[in-house]
Amino acid sequence: xxxxxxGGAEAATSAxxxxxxxxxxxxxxxxxxxxxxxxxxxRLSTADLDLVMRTADAMxxxxxxxxxxxxxxRGRNVTLLFYEASTRTRVSFEVAARNLSADVVNIAASxxxxxxxxxxxxxxxxxxxxxxxxxxxxxxxxGAPYLxxxxxxxxxxxxxxxxxxxxxxxxxxxYTLRAHLPDGSVAxxxxxxxxxxxxxxxxxxxxxxxxxxxxxxxxxxxxxxLRGFEAWAGRGAAAGRRFNVTASIDExxxxxxxxxxxxxxxxxxxxxxxxxxxxxxxxxxxxxPRLALAxxxxxxxxxxxxxxxxxxxxxxxxxxxxxxxxxxxNGVAIRMAVLYLLxxxxxx
Amino acid sequence: xxxxxxxxxxLVDPAVGREGPGExxxxxxxxxxxxxxxxxxxxGVDAAGVVVAPGFIDLHAHLREPGNEDAETVATGLRAAAxxxxxxxxxxxxxxxxxxxxxxxAAIRAAAAASGSPVELLAYGAVTxxxxxxxxxxxxxxxxxGVVGFSDDGAPVRxxxxxxxxxxxxxxxxxxxxxxxxxxxxxxxxxxxxxFIATVLxxxxxxxxxxxxxxxxxxxxxxxxxxxxxxARLHLxxxxxxxxxxxxxxxxxxxxxxTCDVTPHHLALTDEWVAxxxxxxxxARTDGDPWRDEAIVAPPYxxxxxxxxxxxxxxxxxxxxxxxxxxxxxxxxxxxAPHTEVDKAVxxxxxxxxxxxxxxxxxxxxxxxxxxxxxxxxxxxxLTVGPAAILGxxxxxxxxxxxxxxxxxxxxxxxxxxxxLQSKGKNSPLFGLELSGRVLLTMAAGRVAYExxxxxxx
Numbered sequence: 001x002x003x004x005x006x007g008g009a010e011a012a013t014s015a016x017x018x019x020x021x022x023x024x025x026x027x028x029x030x031x032x033x034x035x036x037x038x039x040x041x042x043r044l045s046t047a048d049l050d051l052v053m054r055t056a057d058a059m060x061x062x063x064x065x066x067x068x069x070x071x072x073x074r075g076r077n078v079t080l081l082f083y084e085a086s087t088r089t090r091v092s093f094e095v096a097a098r099n100l101s102a103d104v105v106n107i108a109a110s111x112x113x114x115x116x117x118x119x120x121x122x123x124x125x126x127x128x129x130x131x132x133x134x135x136x137x138x139x140x141x142x143g144a145p146y147l148x149x150x151x152x153x154x155x156x157x158x159x160x161x162x163x164x165x166x167x168x169x170x171x172x173x174x175y176t177l178r179a180h181l182p183d184g185s186v187a188x189x190x191x192x193x194x195x196x197x198x199x200x201x202x203x204x205x206x207x208x209x210x211x212x213x214x215x216x217x218x219x220x221x222x223x224x225x226l227r228g229f230e231a232w233a234g235r236g237a238a239a240g241r242r243f244n245v246t247a248s249i250d251e252x253x254x255x256x257x258x259x260x261x262x263x264x265x266x267x268x269x270x271x272x273x274x275x276x277x278x279x280x281x282x283x284x285x286x287x288x289p290r291l292a293l294a295x296x297x298x299x300x301x302x303x304x305x306x307x308x309x310x311x312x313x314x315x316x317x318x319x320x321x322x323x324x325x326x327x328x329x330n331g332v333a334i335r336m337a338v339l340y341l342l343x344x345x346x347x348x
Numbered sequence: 349x350x351x352x353x354x355x356x357x358x359l360v361d362p363a364v365g366r367e368g369p370g371e372x373x374x375x376x377x378x379x380x381x382x383x384x385x386x387x388x389x390x391x392g393v394d395a396a397g398v399v400v401a402p403g404f405i406d407l408h409a410h411l412r413e414p415g416n417e418d419a420e421t422v423a424t425g426l427r428a429a430a431x432x433x434x435x436x437x438x439x440x441x442x443x444x445x446x447x448x449x450x451x452x453x454a455a456i457r458a459a460a461a462a463s464g465s466p467v468e469l470l471a472y473g474a475v476t477x478x479x480x481x482x483x484x485x486x487x488x489x490x491x492x493x494g495v496v497g498f499s500d501d502g503a504p505v506r507x508x509x510x511x512x513x514x515x516x517x518x519x520x521x522x523x524x525x526x527x528x529x530x531x532x533x534x535x536x537x538x539x540x541x542x543x544f545i546a547t548v549l550x551x552x553x554x555x556x557x558x559x560x561x562x563x564x565x566x567x568x569x570x571x572x573x574x575x576x577x578x579x580a581r582l583h584l585x586x587x588x589x590x591x592x593x594x595x596x597x598x599x600x601x602x603x604x605x606x607t608c609d610v611t612p613h614h615l616a617l618t619d620e621w622v623a624x625x626x627x628x629x630x631x632a633r634t635d636g637d638p639w640r641d642e643a644i645v646a647p648p649y650x651x652x653x654x655x656x657x658x659x660x661x662x663x664x665x666x667x668x669x670x671x672x673x674x675x676x677x678x679x680x681x682x683x684x685a686p687h688t689e690v691d692k693a694v695x696x697x698x699x700x701x702x703x704x705x706x707x708x709x710x711x712x713x714x715x716x717x718x719x720x721x722x723x724x725x726x727x728x729x730x731l732t733v734g735p736a737a738i739l740g741x742x743x744x745x746x747x748x749x750x751x752x753x754x755x756x757x758x759x760x761x762x763x764x765x766x767x768x769l770q771s772k773g774k775n776s777p778l779f780g781l782e783l784s785g786r787v788l789l790t791m792a793a794g795r796v797a798y799e800x801x802x803x804x805x806x
Contacts, residue, residue, distance in 0.1 A: 119693065146648060147694070
C-alpha cells in the first residue's frame with residue numbers, strides 16, 4: 001500500500017548517485033529516484049538525500065547562469081495549492097517551477113474551505129481536472145497531503161502540513177549546512193534547533209534528515225514546547241536516530257556548529273504554553289552573547305519569517321555567521337531539484 | 349418457526365461456567381435441548397471448530413437514528429449486530445434529537461419493530477437535557493419508559509456536581525450512569541494518543557491523564573454518593589489506558605459499585621496503526637520503532653483510525669487484555685460508531701471520531717484469544733454474562749427459552765471489506781484484514797437474525 005502512496009521502500013539505496021542532466025527533461029534519462037510523491041522525509045534513504053543534494057548542485061549552477069532557466073519541465077503543469085498563507089514558500093516554489101519552464105497555477109484556498117462543506121478530496125480532483133500534474137500543497141492539518149495523494153493522479157509535493165512535515169525546508173537546510181560546514185558534511189556536527197519545536201514541521205522534518213546524515217542533533221526550547229520529543233528521542237535512539245532534547249539553552253548551544261532558530265507565534269501565549277514573548281526572548285532568544293557559547297563561526301539559520309528581537313536578535317540574524325539569505329536561495333535550487341526528480345518519477 | 353439441530357459442536361455457556369463438546373436442538377424457535385457430551389462421545393470435537401455460545405450483548409453502540417440516518421439506522425444497525433453475533437444492543441442516546449425524553453425512545457422502538465429484526469434493542473437515556481451537561485434529563489420518566497441506564501456518551505458528564513446528582517438520582521431508580529471518562533480540558537483539539545507516534549506525525553497529543561483524571565473524579569464522587577444512595581452505580585465505558593484500568597481495579601477492590609468495559613479496537617489495535625503499522629498490539633514492540641522494524645505497511649493518517657478515546661500504546665492494549673482476563677473489566681463493548689463517507693474522507697484531524705466495529709468485534713477478540721491473551725471462555729463471558737450483569741440480567745443457553753445464540757466457525761476466516769459489512773458505516777480500519785471466527789448463524793428471540801450465505805451443516 002505504501003508503494004501506491006510513496007513510490008516505495010525500494011527507493012534508491014545504492015551509493016552510486018547518478019546526477020541527472022537538468023537541461024533536459026527528466027523522463028529522458030535514468031535517474032535513481034523512485035518516489036512518486038514527496039510527502040515526508042521519513043522514507044528518504046541517504047542515497048535519496050544525496051541525489052537531491054547533487055541535483056540541487058546542478059540547479060545552483062543553472063541559477064548562476066545569465067538566464068537562469070532550463071526547458072526541463074516545459075509543458076508540465078505545476079499547481080500550487082496553499083491552504084495557509086505563505087509568501088516565501090509559495091514564491092520559492094513558483095520561481096523554482098518557472099525556472100524549469102513549467103506552467104504554474106496558483107490557488108490560494110481560503111482557510112474556510114478546510115472546514116466542512118468543501119472537502120480537500122473534491123478540491124484535489126478539481127485541480128487535477130484543470131490539468132495539475134505536480135501538486136505542491138500546503139495545509140494546516142497534519143497528514144492532509146497523504147489524503148491528497150490518495151486521490152491525485154500525479155505527484156504530490158508537501159509544502160508543509162500542520163505540525164508534521166516540511167520536506168523541502170529540511171532538504172534546503174541540509175543543503176545549506178553541507179555548503180557551509182567544513183568538509184561539506186553534517187556528520188558528527190552539533191546542530192541545535194531552538195524554539196517552538198512542538199508546533200514545528202521544520203523541526204520534525206529536520207530530525208529525520210539530520211539524524212540520517214549523522215548530525216549530533218539537539219532540540220532546545222521551553223519544556224512546554226518540547227512535549228513528546230523525549231518520547232521520540234527514546235524510541236528513535238533504538239533505531240539509530242539519536243538526538244537530544246533539553247530545556248537548557250546553555251547546554252544546547254555549547255560548542256554547537258550550527259543553530260537554527262524557529263519562529264515563535266503569539267497564539268502560544270493564549271494557550272498557556274508561555275508566560276510572555278518578553279520572557280521567551282529573555283530566556284531563549286538567540287542573542288550574540290548566547291551565540292558566543294557555540295563554536296567560533298557557528299552557522300545561524302532560520303526558516304523564516306523571523307520575529308526579530310524575539311527568537312533571534314537582529315544583529316545575529318544579519319551578522320557574519322548568518323546564512324539565512326543563503327537558505328532562501330538554496331530553497332529555490334532544492335525545490336527545482338525536487339520538482340525535477342518528481343517529474344521524472346511520475347512517468348517512470 | 350425455526351428448527352435447528354447441531355451435533356458435535358463446541359458449546360460455551362458462561363452462565364453455567366462450562367465449555368465442551370455438545371449438541372443442541374431448537375424446535376419452533378425454542379431451545380429444546382442442550383446436551384453436553386462426555387469425553388468419548390465428544391472425541392474429536394474441539395474449540396477450533398464450530399462454536400455455539402449465547403447471543404452477545406453490546407453495552408455500547410451508536411445507531412444514529414434519529415438524526416443521522418445516512419450513517420446508520422436502527423434497522424441497519426440491528427442487521428450489523430446480528431452479523432456480529434450480537435442479539436442485544438444498547439443504543440447510545442447521542443442522536444439528534446438526543447434521547448432525553450421518552451418520545452425518542454418510542455420512536456427508535458418503533459423503528460426496531462418495523463425492521464423485523466429479532467435483535468433486542470435497549471437504550472440509554474441522556475444524563476442531561478440535550479446532552480448539554482447543564483440540567484438533568486427526565487431520568488424518572490425515561491426509567492419508567494424502560495431505558496437501561498443514562499449516558500451523555502460522545503462526551504463526558506463535564507460538571508462534577510451534575511454527575512453527583514445523576515449518580516444519586518439514577519441510583520435511586522436502580523439504574524447505572526454510563527460515563528465516557530474524559531477530562532475535556534486536557535483534550536481540546538487532541539488527535540492521537542500522546543507520545544512517540546503523535547509527536548512524529550505532528551498530531552495533537554491526547555494524554556492518558558485526561559482519561560485517568562476523569563476516572564479518578566468519577567470514582568471519588570461515586571464513593572461519596574453510594575454512602576447515601578446504596579443503589580448508585582457507575583459504569584465506565586471504553587476504558588483505554590493502563591492507568592485508568594488500574595484505578596478501576598483499585599476502586600473495585602475498595603468495594604465501589606463500579607464496572608467497566610473495554611472495546612475490541614482498544615485491546616487489539618494501537619497508535620502504531622495511525623503511523624501505518626498493521627500489527628496487533630501483542631505483536632508490537634513497546635520499545636521498538638515501527639519505522640525501523642518495517643512494521644509500517646500502509647499510509648499514515650487513515651481517518652478510519654480516528655476514535656475517541658484514541659488508540660493507545662501496545663502496553664495499554666495489553667492492559668485491556670489483562671483486566672479482561674482477570675475479570676477486573678466486566679465486559680467487551682464495541683462502541684460501534686458508524687459514520688458516512690463524507691464525515692470520514694477528510695483530513696485525519698477533521699474526521700469524525702469512531703469505528704464501525706460491531707461486525708469485527710468477535711474477530712478481533714478471537715485474534716487475542718488465538719494469541720493466548722484471553723481464553724475463549726472468558727472472551728465469551730465478557731460478551732454475554734458480563735454485560736448482562738450490568739443490565740441486571742442473565743444470559744445463557746437456557747433450555748425451554750426462545751433460542752438466543754450465536755454459531756461461529758473458529759477456523760473459518762473472512763476478509764473485512766466494505767461489502768462484507770452490513771452496517772451503513774464503512775469506517776473500518778480493518779479492510780483487507782483476515783479475521784477468524786466467521787459467524788454462521790445468529791438467533792434471537794427464537795428467530796434467525798443472521799444466517800451466513802453458506803448454510804450450516806446440521
